[in-house]
Amino acid sequence: MRQTIEQNNKLQALDQPLKMAYMKADEDRIAVMDTMKATRYKEWLKRLQKDVYLSESVSVLNAQIDALKTAKQ
């Protein structure tokens, strides 16, 4: 069972993390936060970078954007 769970978790984590970053204004805000809070903000982003569902959703949106561009040409 442990193996299956491990395998499942592995399948759901991206090998290549998404290129994802806070915007400048947010980064400045995080820079002056207390350490624990700033760490939680960074961890949040790090977790999302490995989120396969997010990656797939972005791919869907990107495909739609491409389709729109093609339709307009």
Next chain:
Amino acid sequence: MKKLITFMANRKVWPIALVAVGALVFVVASTRGSGKSEPASKYERILTTVAEILEQAHFSPKKLDDAFSRLVFQKYLADLDPDKNIFLKSDVLQLKGLENNVDNELRTGKMAIVPLADQLFQKRIAEISNFYKIILSKPFNFSVEEAMVTNRDSLDYPKTTAEQQEVWRKRLKYMTLERYADALESREKNKDSKTFVVKADTTLERESREAVARIWERSLTRMNKKFGIDEKFNLYVGTIAEAMDPHTEFFPPVEKRAFDEQMSGRFFGIGAQLGEKDGVIRIESVITGSPAWKSGEVKVGDIIVKVAQAAEAPVDITGFETTDAVKLIRGKKGTEVRLTLRKQDGSLKEVRIVRDEIVQEEAYARSAIIEKDNKKIGFIHLQDFYADFDDPNGAYCARDVEKEIRKLKAENVDGIVLDLRFNGGGSLSEVIKMVGFFIEDGPVVQVKDRDGAVTVSNDRDKSVLYNGPFAVMINEYSASASEIFAAAIQDYGRGTVIGSQSFGKGTVQRNIGLDRDAGYFMPTSELGTLKVTLQKFYRINGGSTQLEGVKPDIVMPDNWEFMDNKERSYENALPWDQVAKAAYRVVPKSTTTKSEANH
């Protein structure tokens, strides 16, 4: 989870709620002053008021009769003793004599079930607290083949104390075995490591028993000290409320405060993060600038032993869970809380702290930018549809999401993904505003009250904040307000809904204070609050999200699909139905790309 799936009614439906509750006030007024000489007890007042509100305001109230009584009684008994290892069969038979009494108690306020349950419960907990230690004092023999049933639903209650002790012996043995097996496995894996201490079987077995003893020490202490008659009464009223539907709930004052804190993202406390380990609650961090920090007396690692409200006697919080301790420490702005701390040198120190506002900024909307396939995608995460009903200048999610969209537009993103996974809902008025950012104007949701009248809620603002490519992420835990949002975006064809089928909660609740003298809308009634299902909501296409949820345009199944932890898994969930379609126009397939979308 349950708490997350809340959904408050729109402020725009106040007139409807007022009519319903106005009628109720009239009924209540006519039943008061009936010549009673003694003032009603707190329990009596709560019970009779709950009965009246349920009958007069609930969307689809069950009749308060013997059948309802038996339903509540069964559920209450199961909640008090879910594993059927606290009460004896004789206790249950004694309680069963009162199984048809719930409706009478609701009408008269004269309570019999809870005091008897409390008396029997305390007696049995005292007995268990003695014998579990004896069972765990000697090693178990794991070479004997034994069987036990972990799910005791289909089994009966133990008939004798000896039978009960046998149930406990097997349970404690099983819990010990689980830990012992883990310890053996870990020893096998790490035996060659230089830093690993290899222990004998007997030591590991003893340590496993000691670990189980610590769990029960804590749990039984909690049942003894924290779970008194007040808590059992709260559970009883909660069971009555939830018998109507899964989202009608009773909040004792402290729970209502926790609900408000969740909705507003702020609370009044001391500004320290707590953590629990081995039955004690420690300070894990102190927020810079917070009241705890200003006191200079609260340090990371301090153990909180007692908590007192201003001049009141302190409460010993040994055995409390962190959430229970937090409820005692938080309170009203400007009030004093006294903490007795065990400092790291072992000394005790009492610290007086005046509570102040602490903002949980991390619960608010936040965004980031993803770069993939040579495109820039804006990502917005929204944990719930928060709204600070008490403060117009407080946190409102639509305002925050608007800010994030503007920031992303300034960054010239190619598209936006809104993440509503695990978003359990929130304020209806905020959803309507948020849908309005993506459409011109038009209906967003329809609401039906108990008399069958349907009201359409519209976005009346013709402007569109963002008209570029858009996707909404949902999952099984996206509920209520999240489902309205995703459904509206889907019905308008304004974006792509991606993920797994959502929770399926299509009902609207409102909080009604239980203190008649203070008025039903007093948000901080000393008697508590009843969150009542007043209405059902429907998509603009006429269908309901109740039970069905929102089916994504692109399905991505996830880990939680098999658990079926959805509205439809509640036996008492309200049924699915539909109303007429509202008048709306599907947004033409977007032909906008970045350059146009950002005007």
